[in-house]
Amino acid sequence: MSDSALAARTPLDAYGRTIGTVTLAEIAGLALVSAAVPRDGDEAFAAALAGGFGAVRPAAGDSALGTQPATRVLGMQPDQVFILFEAPDPDQAVPTAAAALGSAAYVTDQSDSWAMLRMSGAGVRVALERICPLDLDEQAFPEGRVARTVMEHLSVIILRDGPDSFLLMSPRSSARSFRHAVELSVENASVP
Template identity: 35%
Template sequence: MPELIAKSVLEGQSLTLGAVTLAEVSVGPIASIAVFPGGGKAVAKGLKTLGLAMPEPNAFTEKKGARIVWTGREQAFLVGVEPPALEGAAVTDQSDGWTVLAISGTGAVDTLARLVPMDLRLAAFPVGRAVRTQVNHMNAVILRVGDYAFEIMVFRSMVRTAWHEIHAAMQTVAARAGMKF
């Protein structure tokens, strides 16, 4: 039987234009956790082994290379580690379905403002926040990981489109700043 080799969609590509850097990042395994009705205590017990708990709405937390990201009511993504046994929840591997892009720099908010229908300025969307939204017409999960840094989770099948859209927005921001490219 042939052996399949996992490959990055963008092969680790990165791009800097003006005050913005866009890059594909490898985050490790991604598992979806959907808590069954009445399963909250069992899930909490399982996540405690990682030092984590189900996140508050529109937030994420990290501990020792593991990250848990709110993705909806009683739902989260566990990123960076294999999930522990979680009775009380449906746990599904999403690793091959999502790709993560990092966008950073002082122009990151201005770039995303052209594509995302919400206020991502630091005062409105502080570090540690996560939201399910759209990047132009694509569904995404956006995390604020630093004052000038975001991670954008998009469906693997849409990552080249997301890259193209973000790159075009970066060009617009750079042009407004008078940069030649």
């Protein structure tokens, strides 16, 4: 066997850039799993989520924080959440989540499926106006809201994780196009 361990490469190669008042930064190294709720298993799932991650089960479109600082549960659809958390071993995202949730959820690894980009700063909403079709007004999309949408033909999960901060997740294979689309929006919207 080969004794050289495989080197990991993140979808955006640790990209980070500040343009005007907006900072873009790749978020890497977190574990992300989907957890689907077995039929008739809502109660058991809520209990497992509370026990395993210390989070209240969010409705689709909402998110909930867990006890660990990086843990956030994102309500993706009526019978599915995504759990974003810090796994002790990034290669063990599924076993870690499965251990926490037991048989109360079907867990699938999504850690490598999405390029994650945090977009923050005073100009963030003005920049997002150029690609995000959703209404990101504080009343309509308050902190903690999550949604699936499309930006420049690309599937995007958007989470508001601060007054002027959003976490965007878009498929890994098109990460370069996605980064370009976001970057261009910030450039176009920034004040010269």
